[in-house]
Amino acid sequence: xxxxxxxxxxxxxxxxxxxxxxxxxxxxxxxxxxxxxxxxxxxxxxxxxxxxxxxxxxxxxxxxxxxxxxxxxxxxxxxxxxxxxxxxxxxxxxxxxxxxxxxxxxxxxxxxxxxxxxxxxxxxxxxxxxxxxxxxxxxxxxxxxxxxxxxxxxxxxxxxxxxxxxxxxxxxxxxxxxxxxxxxxxxxxxxxxxxxxxxxxxxxxxxxxxxxxxxxxxxxxxxxxxxxxxxxxxxxxxxxxxxxxxxxxxxxxxxxxxxxxxxxxxxxxxxxxxxxxxxxxxxxxxxxxxxxxxxxxxxxxxxxxxxxxxxxxxxxxxxxxxxxxxxxxxxxxxxxxxxxxxxxxxxxxxxxxxxxxxxx
Numbered sequence: 069x070x071x072x073x074x075x076x077x078x079x080x081x082x083x084x085x086x087x088x089x090x091x092x093x094x095x096x097x098x099x100x101x102x103x104x105x106x107x108x109x110x111x112x113x114x115x116x117x118x119x120x121x122x123x124x125x126x127x128x129x130x131x132x133x134x135x136x137x138x139x140x141x142x143x144x145x146x147x148x149x150x151x152x153x154x155x156x157x158x159x160x161x162x163x164x165x166x167x168x169x170x171x172x173x174x175x176x177x178x179x180x181x182x183x184x185x186x187x188x189x190x191x192x193x194x195x196x197x198x199x200x201x202x203x204x205x206x207x208x209x210x211x212x213x214x215x216x217x218x219x220x221x222x223x224x225x226x227x228x229x230x231x232x233x234x235x236x237x238x239x240x241x242x243x244x245x246x247x248x249x250x251x252x253x254x255x256x257x258x259x260x261x262x263x264x265x266x267x268x269x270x271x272x273x274x275x276x277x278x279x280x281x282x283x284x285x286x287x288x289x290x291x292x293x294x295x296x297x298x299x300x301x302x303x304x305x306x307x308x309x310x311x312x313x314x315x316x317x318x319x320x321x322x323x324x325x326x327x328x329x330x331x332x333x334x335x336x337x338x339x340x341x342x343x344x345x346x347x348x349x350x351x352x353x354x355x356x357x358x359x360x361x362x363x364x365x366x367x368x369x370x371x372x373x374x375x376x377x378x379x380x381x382x383x384x385x386x387x388x389x390x391x392x393x394x395x396x397x398x399x400x401x402x403x404x405x406x407x408x409x410x411x412x413x414x415x416x417x418x419x420x421x422x423x424x425x426x427x428x
Contacts, residue, residue: 069131069132069135069157070131070155070158071105071128072127072153072154073110073153074152074154075151075153076152078110078125078127081124081125082101082139082142082146084121084123084265084291085112085113085114086140086143088115088116088119089115089116089139089140091140097177097182097183099140100114100136101113101114102134102135102179102185103134104134105133105134106132107129107132108126108129109124109125110127111124111125113185115185118295119262119265119295119296120292120294121269121292122187122291122292123269123292124290124291135158136176136178136182137163137174137176138177141174142165145174149167149170150168150170151167152167152168153167162174187285187294188280190278192251192278192279193251193252193253194274194276194277195232195251196274197272197273197274197275199247199248200232200247200270201266201271202245202247203232203233203234203245203246203247204234204267205267206234207235207236207243207244207245208236208263209243209389210238210242211223211236211237211260212237212239213260218298219300219302219303221259222258222298223236223258223263224256224302225255226255227251228246231246231248231249231250232247233245234247235305240423241389241390241424242305242422243390243420245393245418245420247418253277254279256279256284256297257298258284259298262296269288269290269293273288280294283295309408309410309420309422310401310407310408310410313373313401313410314373314374314375314403314404315374315378315402316399316401317372317400317402318372318399318414319367319369319397319398320396321396323367324367324398327354327365328354329388330363331343331355331363331364331365332356332385334358334361334362335357335363335384336356336358339358341383341384341385342356342382343356343381343382343383343384344356344379345380345381346379348377348378350369350371351367351368351369352369353365373402375402378402380409382409382423383423390411390421394419396413398414399411399412406425406427407425408425409422410422411423
């Protein structure tokens with residue numbers, strides 16, 4: 069077998085697989101990459117038993133053969149090649165990797181022993197890949213990283229009559245994004261770490277979903293993925309979204325981010341990075357206090373609602389995370405000093421963050 073492929077395209081494909089295939093495992097086959105060759109190009113496949121990933125790389129191929137190689141070692145070799153056109157030549161159990169003046173010989177693995185990976189050919193529903201990636205990226209920060217928090221370690225994808233919604237929560241905050249979608253899809257919970265890989269492979273075009281038993285298969289023009297889903301029921305997050313809004317504040321999101329960043333330097337790290345918000349007479353005063361001193365910053369805001377003034381406190385890190393997906397004007401909705409607050413874009417867009425307050 070002889071293959072000619074550009075270093076850039078091959079490196080991109082290997083980069084996606086590197087993030088999925090473990091570098092170490094009690095089963096050495098799981099650290100390997102399967103390469104299936106056809107006259108159209110190469111299909112690279114790997115798994116970590118939670119995510120199966122297959123990626124197509126266009127290439128010139130003569131006498132196609134399939135083989136298995138150590139994933140991370142192969143990717144490292146390709147990245148460090150001197151030339152831009154890579155030649156792969158398979159001879160027996162040895163793979164030659166050449167480019168420019170570089171020439172590597174890599175031992176291949178047992179092709180027959182490699183675990184079979186299968187991906188569905190039919191789709192149950194299609195979503196816009198760009199919108200889906202944007203939605204997942206907007207809420208990912210709110211998913212828990214703690215193993216004991218079960219479904220909070222996942223992101224819920226809901227199909228609703230008016231479109232689709234993704235939701236993430238760690239019990240202290242909820243991040244929501246609505247986006248356009250059609251079709252009769254299922255509600256499911258995808259592990260947040262799997263969502264990270266899904267975001268990386270979603271570009272433009274369509275993301276085609278196929279539902280299995282505890283499994284979601286996602287297909288794009290170039291990539292196939294199987295993702296294991298989380299079992300369990302996602303909590304009823306809608307009950308924590310405040311309905312009785314008493315005070316509304318609008319200001320540039322960037323200005324608020326910068327001000328929170330400034331005062332948070334002196335926030336007490338042992339007291340939830342506490343930053344106080346005091347709204348009164350068209351001003352938002354931010355204050356933080358710690359062992360080394362106090363900080364204060366004041367911003368002009370557009371104020372509305374029935375309450376003339378209100379004092380609240382938040383975790384500064386949570387505030388910055390919530391403001392991250394907001395561009396332009398941010399709208400802050402308060403229902404009381406001890407009730408959850410809403411942060412969202414003033415112009416709409418489908419994104420909303422709901423955060424619990426700290427005791428004032």
